[in-house]
Amino acid sequence: MKRVIGLCLVTAFLTGCTSSLPHHYDCQDGIGFNAMVTSESALIRFKGKERDIPRIRSASGAQYESEDKKTGLYTKGEEAMLVWDEQTLRYCVMQ
Incomplete structure (x- = not known):
């Protein structure tokens, strides 16, 4: 029983390590x-x-880019640019 619990804990820990947390970006226009x-x-x-x-x-x-080119995310370090339909958010910084 202890072995099963230990295996479950290790699996849960490793799964948590590989998941990516959501990040918030603030952009030049306050969006x-x-x-x-x-x-x-x-x-x-x-x-x-x-x-x-x-x-x-x-x-x-x-x-990252959709096939129809209507959505794109371009990142480098903590900076990003988002294309969403006709709107482009430039100079975005991860918070």
């Missing part, structure tokens, strides 16, 4: 958004809506 990024995709929450977009190849930083 902000939330993003939870992984090595495969980014889940973005903006204007009360959520979009999950895949990661694409990038020479520098991380880039």
